[in-house]
Amino acid sequence: MVSTCTVFAPALMGFGASEQIGAKCSELGIKKVILVTDAGVEKAGLTKGIEKSLTDVGIEFVVFRDVVPDPTDVSIIAAGDVARAAKVEAVIGIGGGSALDTAKGVNVLMGNPSPLSDYYLGGKPTQPGLPLFLLPTTGGTGSESTISAVITDTTQKRKTAIRSKNCNVSTLAIIDPGLQMGMPLFLTALTGIDAFAHSAESLTVNKPNPICDALGKESLRFLVQYLPRAINDGSDKEAREHVAYAATLGGMCIANTLVHYGHCFGHSIGAKLHLPHGLGVGHAVAQAINYVADAIPEQVRQVGIAMGVDLSGCATGEAIGRKVGEAIIKFKADIKLPTLKESGATREQVLSAAPLVLRDGCYPFAAKPMTDEMVKIYLDKIYDNVL
Ligand SMILES: NC(=O)c1ccc[n+]([C@@H]2O[C@H](COP(=O)([O-])OP(=O)(O)OC[C@H]3O[C@@H](n4cnc5c(N)ncnc54)[C@H](O)[C@@H]3O)[C@@H](O)[C@H]2O)c1
Ligand SMILES: [Zn+2]
Known part of the structure; x- marks a missing residue:
């Protein structure tokens, strides 16, 4: 049988790896980013080290903390609006699958015209998004290394997905087990x-x-x-x-x-x-x-x-x-x-x-x-x- 294996996201791994996010963004000349996360992850203190790492190297950031479980199109579009208004140069998702998939959806919108629904299964974003960094805090969906963003389509009341090698494969997945200890x-x-x-x-x-x-x-x-x-x-x-x-x-x-x-x-x-x-x-x-x-x-x-x-x-x-x-x-x-x-x-x-x-x-x-x-x-x- 002939089968294919084509998708690999580069990864940085190990305790403390997330503290290198600032340096990794700097290497790409990035000056401003959006952090995409949810209230639970922020409350658990998991965004602090990332914010510090960015600040230490002079990278500005805006935070979208309103990710919802089983992320909806509405929430992703809202996050995309924040990213566009702030003219960010990279997208960082930190959280479980819901936050990482929201970050992927934002990245689709950063590279491709609205509406988001044009890219649901069957449609494909043709343009690449921005550099995408994904940091899982659950272990987990594996979203940091997949090409899918699983999205709740609130119009059709069903779950769908955007599958894209252009926009959804992380530039760097950062697997820091320290983010999963709690x-x-x-x-x-x-x-x-x-x-x-x-x-x-x-x-x-x-x-x-x-x-x-x-x-x-x-x-x-x-x-x-x-x-x-x-x-x-x-x-x-x-x-x-x-x-x-x-x-x-x-x-x-x-x-x-x-x-x-x-x-x-x-x-x-x-x-x-x-x-x-x-x-x-x-x-x-x-x-x-x-x-x-x-x-x-x-x-x-x-x-x-x-x-x-x-x-x-x-x-x-x-x-x-x-x-x-x-x-x-x-x-x-x-x-x-x-x-x-x-x-x-x-x-x-x-x-x-x-x-x-x-x-x-x-x-x-x-x-x-x-x-x-x-x-x-x-x-x-x-x-x-x-x-
Ligand atoms: N993209 C993919 O390839 C893929 C694969 C499988 C599942 N999924 C999707 O992922 C979503 C589920 O993701 P999930 O199971 O990671 O949960 P989740 O992202 O929905 O998070 C669940 C809850 O856990 C909290 N949380 C996350 N990390 C924490 C931590 N370290 N400490 C304390 N609280 C923490 C969050 O605040 C949230 O309240 C679903 O939408 C599913 O369809 C996507
Ligand atoms: Zn699954």
């Missing part, structure tokens, strides 16, 4: 399982890619070893560091291969129940991997091997899928991820997501099709947290 337990679990889903689903799409397979397996190995440690002790620097890198690796994978049923179900459940991205996706990934196992047993085996699952004696795709699926369910318990039921969802609410699942943008990347009837059966399984 993440509360629940946020650590739900962003960590999202990273897990990216890597596991990338390995099991219809067109996997040998380079992303290698990155994805290392990402899974890090997550299985270090995410439970980060959950048990948020001050464990080694654990936080490995989870941060695992998330970026997951982003590198999905930038090239995309994802499948975990995200089809997760997006749909999340949209109906207004759940965080990681919670919807995190509870669909075990069933997603199990479902495709008879179509691509060797790829699912790779997921299991990376997780350290003993697959000796598993001769069929079904057997491999079941063992790996069970290991993922156990992993979710290890990281104390509340089930959908524990999160307050009802079975009826979860089942109401059925019409959305096969219309999701990730469905074309699934290794085998699913019927509407199977979608309902799988929503039941996801709600019951069984395979």
